[in-house]
Amino acid sequence: MSRFIISRRKFLTIAGVAASAIPLSGCDALDGVLSGQSPVRDFLASANSLSYRAHRMLIGADTLAPEFAASEIRQGQRPNGSTDPTDKAYLALKEKAFTDYRLTVGGLVEKPLSFSLDELHNMPARTQITRHDCVEGWSCIAKWTGVPLATILDQVKVKPEARFVVFHCYDTMNLGLSGAVAYYESIDLIDARHPQTILAYGNNDKVLSIANGAPLRVRVERQLGYKMAKYIKGIELTSTLAPFGRGKGGFWEDLGYDWYGGI
């Protein structure tokens, strides 16, 4: 067997060349093709529908997200996004402790209805201790109490052509490129009818705080935090997401985030 011996000097030269090649991976060269409206970015983003379909195949419609013991609640629910809306309609409701609040439910339904907070409180409730996962990467375990969205959908009788539930919200976001835009979100009917999908009015055994979405926020426990709209004004059943915002299905989706937030 023969040997190949390399001098140390040559080795160090080679190692130096290798090391200096690493910072060349600077990435602003690719910024252009990855910017907002680039077709390359659109193509890459289409992997999200693959992930969505794979999850729908793999995960049973009613499979529950993990729930936790009360001892796992080690801190208050960390708020994110809007934490204190200043919209006039919201401030007026807040002034009267949300006694004038009514949740409107319409769109592709047989019987459009609206509900006061008292009416919602009097419906059968579900309480769950779940983990909230922010798209940023952090997690927080908290207890949530509210009305299953399925109960509401049964009362308004969803038309067969409906495919999505859209949540319209009171909070106006000023981050949008087109200025002030009201927060909105959407989920499919599988998640809408999921047993853990609730319109929550209680958090950690207290009335839901303003920072966390009072008077009503949705919990979609198998998806990320941005899917769980806060300060819900109304719910709309629809067959297409095109008419809302820029048509991507939510405030953050319109700014480039994936519509399916289960990953």
Added chain:
Amino acid sequence: MTTIDDIESRTDSPPGKGRVIYRHRVATRLTHWTWAIALFFLLLSGLQIFNAHPELYIGKQSGFEFDNSVFAMHAARADDGTVDGYTTVFGRSFKTTGVFGMSGPADNPSYRGFPAWATLPSYQDLATGRVVHFFFAWFFVAAFLVWFASSLISGHLKRDIVPSLADIRAVPRSISDHLRFRFHHNGRYNVLQKLAYAGVLLLIFPLIILTGLTMSPGMNASWPWLLDIFGGRQTARTIHFLCMVALVAFFVIHIVMVLAAGPLNELRSIITGWYRTDPEKNEEHSA
């Protein structure tokens, strides 16, 4: 797959030159380059995602009102008013201005975990980081499944990757050979190569895929055992990060070894499959 055992010789070796053998099968070469491209994008988009919340924890959740943080990058103002970037590991902080926590031009610094040159896109854009990451994650996983199945069937796994008992006994000798920069080029993997490749392919790759899946709230519903084996979503995120560090270290050693072993021959073999071994005669030559 690497056909190191059933060596096929293309030419009679000219005097002073080794035989050319068919070393890497097409599945090896295709998955190698799929991984190379996918990992490049996964790394840079992953650092972009990390920057959205540049802190790692142990446990099910992130401690905001208690402390389970093990790693963080941040910027902080000192008593004299100067701002610096810091990296905190297990509660111990190191000043890392210019690279971690604070980077970019001195007159207009960015307060971010990893610097602009290490992330994709270079500016802060979590949404695009995620889009890029999950696109290439599909290719990475698909290549892994193809590689694992074909290596199992062809025997590549058993023959060339998993070290045998005899290999293990040769570890001390192989280490001393490497320390003296003595490399044997007979087309077979030595035990350190086998250990490195087995560690990456059979340990780090499955680990980085599974910890990635553990971070998915959808996957948590159908495969809750993932959370149990990794000790919670935030621990899984920390392990995912550590796997990345291991892969970067592997990459650096891999490139150095390729350059040291003769980059043209090595590159040719991973592109075309053909590799020139050392001359049969017992001659030593230093380059």
